[in-house]
Amino acid sequence: MTQLQIGEGNRARNRVRTAQRILRKLGPLAATAFDGPPRVVYAQGTGRVEFAEFVGTYAANEAVLCHIRTRCQEGRPVDIVLFGSMEHVEGFRPGDAIDAGWVSSAAPAIEELLRSRGTENTWQWDDNQSRAIEALKIAVQQGKRPGQEQEGRPWTRGYTLGHDRQAHWCAEVYDDVVLDDARWNLDGELGLADAHRIVIGAPLWVRALQPDTLVRYKGGATGWFRRLLGRRASIVAPSPPAPATTGSLHRVRAPE
Helix, strand or coil, X not given: CHHHHXXXXXXXXXXXXXXXXXXXXXXXXXXXXXXXXXXXXXXXXXXXXXXXXXXXXXXXXXXXXXXXXXXXXXXXXXXXXXXXXXXXXXCCCCCXXXXXXXXXXXXXXXXXXXXXXXXXXXXCCCCHXXXXXXXXXXXXXXXXXXXXXXXXXHHHCCCEEEEEEEEEEEEEEEEEEECCCCXXXXXXXCCXXXXXXXXXXXXXXXXXXXXXXXXXXXXXXXHHHHHHHCCCCCCCCCCCCCCCCHHHCECCCCCC
């Protein structure tokens, strides 16, 4: 037990040192504010991070998304949506999320964005604003259920895992979009009413700053039973075989 505890402590310290070295190298490239024009190349911040499974065509239930909302200097919201591989997440376990609720038909377009690092767009959401809105919909609406009030209550939706109240995150940015107010009217859309700037990318890390800030939703009262029997079958319809894409997704570290 002593060896295990020492090993875990050393690993955590090594991660912190690695993160510090990366930030020193990135310097001003790692934006901490979103007051200038798009697009930033790397970004970092501290605050609430929400975790959920990303249900896609190729990486169904093997990918994770992180949603962060911050604000620019003029007070308008900035939504940051990051996608990574579930196998690199610590802090959540298979069966923690309920596999039920709405899933997006735009998931393949988002997977293409990730694979190409924002350089390709061959789907019907063929401009960056349309595709960015679909990515944000996945972050704030995936798993929603008809007839339920879920605004500000992510634990009531399917596929959600939990959140960390105070985490430090750093990400590589693949797309950074400011919406045209004259083009979009998103009032009444769950989580989208005041959307302004949407940043999409892959996390280099997400790291808890305190040991007691992680909140796990655990899929409700029956979560332990699902973990015992294995994950409930997803409601997503089967798709034709396609090359796996999780290998191109960056690592995300949930709270240590």
